[in-house]
Amino acid sequence: MATKIVLIGAGSAQFGYGTLGDIFQSTTLAGSEIVLHDINPRALAATEQTARDFLAARDLPFTVSATVDRKAALRGADFVIISIEVGDRFALWDQDWQIPQQYGIQQVYGENGGPGGLFHSLRIIPPILEICADIADICPDAWTFNYSNPMSRICTTVHRRFPGLNFVGMCHEIASLERYLPEMLDTPFSNLALRAGGLNHFSVLLEASYRDSGKDAYADIRARAPGYFGKLPGYSDILEYTRTHGKLVDTEGSTERDALGGADSAYPWADRTLFREILEKFHHLPITGDSHFGEYIRWAHEVSDHRGILDFYTFYRNYLGQVEPVIELKLKERVVPIMEGMLTDAGYEEGAVNIPNQGFIRQLPEFMAVEVPAIIDRKGVHGIRLDMPAGVAGLLCNQVAVHDLTAEAVLQGSRDLVIQALLVDSVNDKCRRIPEMVDLMIDRQRPYLDYLK
Structure with missing residues (x-):
């Protein structure tokens, strides 16, 4: 039976074209069925047509289809790859970065850590949890790979809500x-x-x-x-x-x-x-x-x-x-070698995956998603224990409560836990006006943060 790979967020040409090129260059994945899914039908149709034209021009042994019906896309999936954002990415990012700075919080970027990372997480984790709920219901044995940020907070929350899901975070920084x-x-x-x-x-x-x-x-x-x-x-x-x-x-x-x-x-x-x-x-x-x-x-x-x-x-x-993305027969990301390694029982060592900590970094709790190397074989992804120096571990430990409270704020829909997450974050040294800032962010980022009460 052909391997079925589902790309969620495939309407993004940057993600869709890049991932398709990675898959199309693989001889191990030849014959795979690739299903594209996105909530934007026009963008999705463009990716599908480009993929079909590319395959036809080169006579490559893959099949491509597209659907806005996520449940239909996931039926029979072996692998699911997620890369999504919500809303106007840069407009919201500007708010994540600039509004906390207006309240006196000296954060340097605002995408993954600090207050900006928190609000980014609060927006993007709920739709990813909805995707994961469908995966758990429709194709629970599938391996799911996430490229969305903030990676560690997403993975930590997903594994708390769906502890049995084969959910792995991927990042190319390595x-x-x-x-x-x-x-x-x-x-x-x-x-x-x-x-x-x-x-x-x-x-x-x-x-x-x-x-x-x-x-x-x-x-x-x-x-x-x-x-x-x-x-x-x-x-x-x-x-x-x-x-x-x-x-x-x-x-x-x-x-x-x-x-x-x-x-x-x-x-x-x-x-x-x-x-x-x-x-x-x-x-x-x-x-x-x-x-x-x-x-x-x-x-x-x-x-x-x-x-x-x-x-x-x-x-x-x-x-x-x-930039005008194009499909290239060139390996750029690491998810395809991992899928190949599972299908061939390769047993090779992958440089970096984001998975629940199971003693891999002894100074951190098991509920956190950590980034570690791993062995890849037919049974899946097996993290490798690392010897983390005390000083670096100390920097990492400052994130424990932030990740815990971020996950709970999302799962409980709690404004109070958002405030607490900010107050325990070492990046923040402000207190009195934090509730006002949270209320402003909830108001500015409707409808993505309306669930926080």
Whole structure:
């Protein structure tokens, strides 16, 4: 019987075309039935037609159909891939970021952590829970992969509501190691044995060695990182380049230096002034830059590259508004190798998945979704236990109550728990006007937050 793969949110060309290209390049998945689902019928029809034309032109062995009926789409599914947003993404993101700042909360980005991450979670988790309810009812044995953010809060809440669901969070930030370390260490990526972990967008490299010699590579990373990252171009350089040359820059699959023709940055430690502090004071390499990592740390506002963060947001917003996605027979994300690994009983090690903590990071409770490497085989995804250093674990532990209260606020529809989630968040140092801010956000973000009473 053909493998059935359902893409939820496929009306988004960025997600739909990219994921279809990943699937179409796979020989293991050849013959699969792919069902596209979205709530926007016009966008969905465009993705379906593009996919059909692509398959016909290349005579590839896949079938594609589309439906706005989610229940119909899920019948018989083996794999489900979710990537959704609600409402006007950037308009709501601006509110998540700017309104808490108006109330005096110094958050650096507002997408995944801090107050912005909380309100983003409160909007997006309810529709994902509705999707998961259908999966649990219609195809309970299917493996579901989520690409929506805020990843760790989504996964934590889904597993609390549906503890038996095969629900895995996926993020491509781990790919930064493949872009930077070979160039830094002057060795092929295939020669590096690496393990990283933590929480999504809040993970660090924990182990590194050379496969050919078995020698530790972390000493070389610590020694060479300042010279490498201190000069690496960042998004302020990229934004300036796009404005000067009038063309978009795609950094996926290459370093920023490659994308800009080999030039160094005009700004020391571009995008990584917080990254530098973590490396110097905690002695471990973050796998993401200031914008994401800084969302979880109170003192990040003092040391983050704010210009780089603002320029990244400007570039990203413009990029998504101008880029014309296409289907390419090129592997870009990690979900296809995982599906292949399950179907072939590969037993290989995947670099990063977001799954419930089952002793993988001993300092964190089991209810939290953690980002860890995992073994992939026919039985599924099996997390690997990590040795988390005490200092990094301390940063992670600051998120425990926030994740717990976020999940409960969603599940109970409780305004009071939203207020409490903000008051226990280490990013926030305000109290008296927090209820007013919560009420304003509920009012501004109707109808997505109306369920909070």
